[in-house]
Amino acid sequence: MIYTTLILFVLNFHIPSCFDYSKISNIESLKNQKLLYQPKTVMFHNIDDVGKSTWLWYELTYSPGKLKDFLYFLKKNNVKTLTFKDVMLIELWIEKKPKKWVILTFDDGYESMYTKVLPLLKKYNQKAVFFIIVNKIWKKWYMTKEQIKELLKNWNEIWSHTMNHRPLSGLDYKNQFYEIVNSKKELEKMFKTRIISFCFPSGKYNKTTLNIVSKYYFYARSVNTYSKWRYQIWTIRTNPSFLPYKLLKEITKK
């Protein structure tokens, strides 16, 4: 392990998306460890300019103009955007922790993530994580497989957001297992990348959910829980009126 770490530091190694996790011997032990650092994550859904008439859709949407300002503020204030693979490499002492950092998360895999978010991330040289619902790929309003591949090519990361986005707390073991584990396998097969993180649909879960997730993943993002446990990572929820500078203030406060 020390040897691997040294080599990676000396070569100033860039970790590509096809990074071979199996070469790191102590990776599985992370699952039982407390998080080394509490990640700050920000939750976005659709990115677009929509009117208030469709209330639910409006509440789940953030304006591309505001996102652009927010990314500009991050850059200006030296806040680095990380993915959970970065967090894992920091926890394993392979990558160095930046002074200020945040994880930008985009739920559900909407098409706007490719058309609106990706160009902005490229412009400001930032990255993000995207939660993909397997059975929504190619559906109207959602990204295609090719579009998701483009996200991955640009250093972004995808997580599992289940097969069908059903609230897990209402399902029995067999159905929860299918939603949690099958989605991981499908995404890994489809995108030839390791899926290390999970997100609970609508923030709903129970003991069974946590049991399965903690066996198959390294991280899971919750919605309301503030916990040091790696399977209940807290997030800042955005809404259409959340101003970019306030969001920056929120993530840079101690």
Ligand SMILES: [Zn+2]
């Ligand atoms: Zn969702």
